[in-house]
Amino acid sequence: MAGLIAPALTNALAGWLDHQRALLDAADNTLKAYQADVMGFLAFMSGHHGAQQGLGPVSRISVSDMRSWMAHERGRGVGARSLARQLSAVKTFYRWLAEREGFEPTAVLSTRAPKFQKKLPRPLAEDAASRMIETVELQSLEGWVAARDSAVVTLLYGCGLRISEALGLKGKDAPLPATLRIMGKGDKERIVPVIDAARDAVDVYLKLCPHPQEPGLPLFRGARGGALNPRMIQKVMEKARLQLGLPATATPHAMRHSFATHLLNAGGDLRAIQELLGHASLSTTQAYTAVDTARLMEVYDKAHPRA
Template structure:
């Protein structure tokens, strides 16, 4: 595999460190950035002959950008993935050009490929209710069943990502009417804890054979370690097969359902943005399209045909 020149790779490392320290980017984001930009630097090293250090990065042309994007598409990369890679490269170049004092317009002006944004696929209110009731039936041990119910109730009742639910520790006890969640990018938010969610967690704690020390994970695996997402994913997979729900009825779909059902009930978009922890309102606005799409689907089924 071709790699970029040492000076370029060193600049990449410094940029990643800055993203982690100053913007509190998550480990997953840093890993994705590293792969995306390193791949671009590797392409440049082969495309321009390599070994030219940062000077080669400053000389990148519009034609170079087109050649890179064409290569990625020939390799089978979809428009959505290429748009993500281009965004990472632009962010890196914006940072580098400010420090090295060169014009990065050839990179920054590269047009992102158009793609159809996927709308979130929430469950219906009935589907979400059925999922909460059926997940409980998938485990052999009562305390595991109680654990799974508690987790999925938090996902739907508070709009948590599964990683956020599983990051809770004994320090978050005793439970009150809200939870302080540290989400993507280190952003903190306060989410409501409905009585049904609080009761589900308390029932799990009552049955759990392991303690709830402040420094320990709140949700435990069968051997006592911190619970990973996979058991919850498997429990929901079994439940959706039993209910005849589609394959996109995943843990993250419960978070989508939380947002969509709030919006359908008249929830304020800004308030929903805060509850979900979205950095940009445009991300939350996706749910307005979901709500409109569902409305048109109901209309098409119910409207009398001429």
């Protein structure tokens, strides 16, 4: 495949992957997938045009070329979800390359991804969520690391935080107050109550943490004192879920799903849960909690009573 792509373009692809690794902290498996997706795309374009692909030919890819590639991928059995992922990788590389080389990327960036049915979130059962927190704490022989990991996962489940939000907390946020002011996606601010279990877990971590807490530094620290990488929490949960026999869907984000679903099952109001999660629309919360349409319409009817 390498012979189908000019050295300058191969070097550009390597530079883009280095950029993803250095600035965005992309995981190795993610980088391998990106490389395979873009290389496959460029190889197709070489065969499609009957010439080696270099910076010049790539800058002249047309809307028709993109349609031909997508038709080829679907023709060889690539599903809509996988093709959407491939297109996303190609667009990201192409946007970076266009900025670097100074050409117009509209033909590629305007290509629409195929539609597919998004998978609904899969929350953990209540007992599984509790066992996950307990098991996460057993994964490290270092007491402060075990307490740190337990505190982070407790925040995800107990407060419905995204992992980026939990790891975005600073030293000034400790000890945790009764409510946290969280800045979520799209700079949408929300107020989140902090349950006692989460506050206690963070207190235990702070007492054991060997790194001094400073107001402007991250609350959760890595082994060398820097900001904790979210991948560390993902890894420790991977180990815990294998020990517990839980599916691969038992991820940090699943703890947030579980928070919402368990609140709803306990009689929580869907609109209040929407606010706690920071969702812009109620329909997003509906999908998040796998709540049925009848329950959603019940909420709508209460908000908009019929005359």
